Amino acid sequence: MNAQTLAYAAPLARLLLSAMFIISGLQKITGYAGTAGYMEAMGVAPGLLPIVILVEVVGGIALLVGFQARLAAFLLAGFSVVSGLLFHLIPSFGMEDAMAAQGQVISFMKNVTIAGGMLMVVAFGPGRVSVSRKEAGLVPAE
Template identity: 65%
Template sequence: MDHAFSKLAPVAAPVARVLLSVMFISAGWQKIGAYAGTQAYMEALGVPGALLPLVIAVELIGGLALLVGWQARLAAFLLGGFAVVSGVLFHLVPGFGLDGYEAQAQMINFMKNLTIAGGMGMVVAFGAGAFSVDSRGRAAAARPLSAG
């Protein structure tokens, strides 16, 4: 069975990069289109609205870097950290004091952010894989990081 899965590796990594990156790219574009509303939402939750350009840059640049597999490990590390921080600020903390469905929805969204961070951890560990700028530049991009 492992042999069958190993044959999927060249396809799995680029597909995973696309699936992970599309959320960040689309979120960045949506924030540009709804700039004032997003800024007001951030401020309502105690996050300075002046950080919105940085948030958009992280989502768009990080998402695009991950999509094409350029500096994928660094992009995944930053996006994974971003997913955890934004999950805490926009889902976990606001969920405190809520009841029923609202509390459950916030917890689900927080857990999704943690799951995204886990996927990013896999990219950090194993690299961009096939069909990436990183793999064209150096063979190490497709190998796992060594433990020692």
């Protein structure tokens, strides 16, 4: 691949990885009561919802623009795995409907895959087109 292609691959990857978190966080704001009820039904304290929204929206935006992208990606990777365990994998164990359980396992694997993409950002940085040019390796570290 040439340098120009690589220059645009990282911001495109950040856009694709961050979109789900930003949209999901905003949907939790507009459907706050329903989301809190769902969390409670899954055994998760609904009082954690503001933190979840903050992580998704702020973390997603930080990743999108490339501001502290490694930190944002690391936090979103952990969030993806934990939420996948709590809301998909663990509940799948008690399901009588095999197809529903399989769907939950697939959703968990989606979360793990997203975490893998986030760890690529942690490993390789936000790329040349980002707010944090120092983090991208374009400005010498102090």
